[in-house]
Amino acid sequence: MMDKLKKQLLGPSAESKQELLGKLVSYIAIIVIGGLVGTILVFLTIKGVALFNNDHFSLWQFLSGVNWQPSHHLYGALPMIAASFGVTVLAGMVALPLALVVALALTEMLSKKINQFCQPLIELLVGIPSVVYGYIGLTVVVPNLRQLFGGTGFGLLAAACVLFLMILPTMTSMTIDSLRAVPKQYRMASTGLGATRWQTIIRVIIPSARSDIFTAMVFGMSRAFGEALAVQMVVGNTTIMPKGLMDSAATLTSVITTGIGNTVMGTPSNNALWSLALILLIMSLAFNLLIRVVSRKGAR
Amino acid sequence: MKIALEVKNLQVLYGEKHVVHDINLKFPANQITALIGASGSGKSTVLRSLNRMNDDLATVQGTIDFHGININQPQVNVYRVRQQIGMVFQQPTPFPLSIYENVIYGLRLAGEKDKQVLSQRAEESLRQAALWDEVKDQLNESALALSGGQQQRLCIARTLAVRPEIILMDEPTSALDPVSTSQIEDTLVQLKEEFTIIMVTHNMQQASRAADWTAFMHQGNLIEFDKTATIFMNPREQKTADYLSGKFG
Numbered sequence: 001m002m003d004k005l006k007k008q009l010l011g012p013s014a015e016s017k018q019e020l021l022g023k024l025v026s027y028i029a030i031i032v033i034g035g036l037v038g039t040i041l042v043f044l045t046i047k048g049v050a051l052f053n054n055d056h057f058s059l060w061q062f063l064s065g066v067n068w069q070p071s072h073h074l075y076g077a078l079p080m081i082a083a084s085f086g087v088t089v090l091a092g093m094v095a096l097p098l099a100l101v102v103a104l105a106l107t108e109m110l111s112k113k114i115n116q117f118c119q120p121l122i123e124l125l126v127g128i129p130s131v132v133y134g135y136i137g138l139t140v141v142v143p144n145l146r147q148l149f150g151g152t153g154f155g156l157l158a159a160a161c162v163l164f165l166m167i168l169p170t171m172t173s174m175t176i177d178s179l180r181a182v183p184k185q186y187r188m189a190s191t192g193l194g195a196t197r198w199q200t201i202i203r204v205i206i207p208s209a210r211s212d213i214f215t216a217m218v219f220g221m222s223r224a225f226g227e228a229l230a231v232q233m234v235v236g237n238t239t240i241m242p243k244g245l246m247d248s249a250a251t252l253t254s255v256i257t258t259g260i261g262n263t264v265m266g267t268p269s270n271n272a273l274w275s276l277a278l279i280l281l282i283m284s285l286a287f288n289l290l291i292r293v294v295s296r297k298g299a300r
Numbered sequence: 301m302k303i304a305l306e307v308k309n310l311q312v313l314y315g316e317k318h319v320v321h322d323i324n325l326k327f328p329a330n331q332i333t334a335l336i337g338a339s340g341s342g343k344s345t346v347l348r349s350l351n352r353m354n355d356d357l358a359t360v361q362g363t364i365d366f367h368g369i370n371i372n373q374p375q376v377n378v379y380r381v382r383q384q385i386g387m388v389f390q391q392p393t394p395f396p397l398s399i400y401e402n403v404i405y406g407l408r409l410a411g412e413k414d415k416q417v418l419s420q421r422a423e424e425s426l427r428q429a430a431l432w433d434e435v436k437d438q439l440n441e442s443a444l445a446l447s448g449g450q451q452q453r454l455c456i457a458r459t460l461a462v463r464p465e466i467i468l469m470d471e472p473t474s475a476l477d478p479v480s481t482s483q484i485e486d487t488l489v490q491l492k493e494e495f496t497i498i499m500v501t502h503n504m505q506q507a508s509r510a511a512d513w514t515a516f517m518h519q520g521n522l523i524e525f526d527k528t529a530t531i532f533m534n535p536r537e538q539k540t541a542d543y544l545s546g547k548f549g
Contacts, residue, residue: 185393192387193406193462194379208396
């Protein structure tokens, strides 16, 4: 009797084995993911610094040079860096207010029925592959820009327009979630003090959702920054410093996708592309870090 | 006796559902009136109708007479009505702002910009809500750091700051501990010197302790309305007696 109880209480059982197995699987998954991220980081860093270490191209010239001519051993990446930031900021600046307005309309003003129809639609748009947005850019945006402003239509503005279309659903959807997370009681309390709906939105709802709205913006912009395909289809792909919005340009991502298949591994022109990729990675990490900092501030 | 608010033939419908039937009530000025009754008796619905908080949720029919004006008609400016007839809710709901900004929220809505007026009102209202001594050194800190009872008193101060005539309270202490509850009850008794208070409560002891008048509601009907002492000691209706003795509810 005592022995049986002792065995029961001290020995393993089906539940405890299950628990152990679960833990094991989780740890393996974490190690795999951590390993993957670590490998990417190490790999990109090694490849990315090869241009400076092996080919002795100066980092400063890489970051500030405006001539990208691999055939002449010139790797100035500034036009691409500028174009990447340009299209991202442009798209984000237009998308943010629009996303906010749409989200406010859906959560605060329009009826539940319209809401139930629109929200799945927006979420559907989030999942559309970027090549489709690129195609819309080619067939709708570029011809229209050509008609409006002349020139080829391909360029920074076209890329910004396509990115704007692409990130708007993402930002709207995230902003809707952040507004939904504002407690209902805030709206009631504010109304009870004599506030109009507009006053409640401006004074209570937006301030309480502020950090989440900002996160939505940064998230959308980081998506825009990293987008390659849709941009490549409409940006024109000329690696010179753009002087105006209608100028053809190339972003970090579009240069990598166009160039990586046409260069030989280990050559300086191939290494230079990896250096661009490293910049891209560092920027993505910076975006992520920014989101973390902001959402932690908001949680306090 | 001066009447602060008079309700005539009040009916409330949620869609097809008739939740309040033909209620007539006179709320005496500078007194505390409690609405009691079981869950679903319609007492909160009546309360919310009094300052038009039911506008988007239900159809409210009948007359609500405030100084001779029927405030239950479409052309009434509901925002101004709510400045005159304020509301405190069940859950303490300070906004994620500083204590000071919370108190003057309603004043800012009304367009008050004079800093002196704002800070004077803030102090006055916090004193009236018996919170001043506890928060006077942390007015610029977040209101969310306060305890539940303090938050509710802050919400009361926030309502007082607009200088309403009538304050509606929807179970103002049901989310609080007994100590905070009794602090708020004491505060209410002080406040009736200047304000008319109408509150919904689940807590019969609270009604008997704090209220001068008590209205008992059952299934959307007003069963009895009288002085609190009369209702509790000597109710006219059998239903009231049954409810007070715990036979249902």
